[in-house]
Amino acid sequence: MTSFASDAAIERIALGVIDRTLPKPEWTHAAHFAAALWLLRYRRDLTTAPAIKGLISAYNEATNTPNTDTGGYHHTITLASMRAASAHLAGYPxxxxxxxxxxxxxxxxLRHPDWLLDYWSRETLFSVAARRDWTPPDLAPLPF
Known part of the structure; x- marks a missing residue:
């Protein structure tokens, strides 16, 4: 189903983001969730809103992805995805x-990158305000 055939493969993704060595082409939608799950289990200190913002922003900069009003780190998407991953992880021992x-x-x-559009309008989700800070859903509340 995924290219993550072991927990070691997931750990490699997460550590690659932490130490800013993960090749940018490997930072896929699935890899975002892989890193989120690993961080939620092993490095909860990096999952607070300020910590995850700093972590991903630094990774983006290290991979020549500027964090601007139109690209790079997106706070609302990140926090919603972390909430989704946390809720999913909570269902397992x-x-x-x-x-x-x-x-x-x-x-x-959640496999579809556009899953968030069930909760946010495109205009709201891709606004500068939502990129910079948490913006609550404007279509439906998140189920987690």
Whole structure:
């Protein structure tokens, strides 16, 4: 289902973001969720809103992706995705393998990068305000 056949593969993604060595082409939609799950299980200190913003912004800069009003880090998308990953992870015992958890997550509606458009209008989600700060959904409340 994914290219993450082991927990070690997920850890490599997460550590690559933390130490800013993950090649940019590997920073896919699935990799975002892989890193989120790993961080939520092993580095919760990096999952607060300020910490995750700093982590991803620094990774973007290291991979020559400017954090601007039109590209790079997006606060609302990041926080919504972290909430989704956290809710998904909470349904499993602490001993469950992350790559299996990721497989199930990526078999859900979250597999589509546009899943957020069920909760935000395109105009609101892709606004400068939503990129910079948390903007609540304007179509429907998040289910988690």
């Amino acid at each position: 602490e001993t469950a393998s992350l790559h299996r958890i990721l497989d199930v997550l990526l078999a859900s509606p």
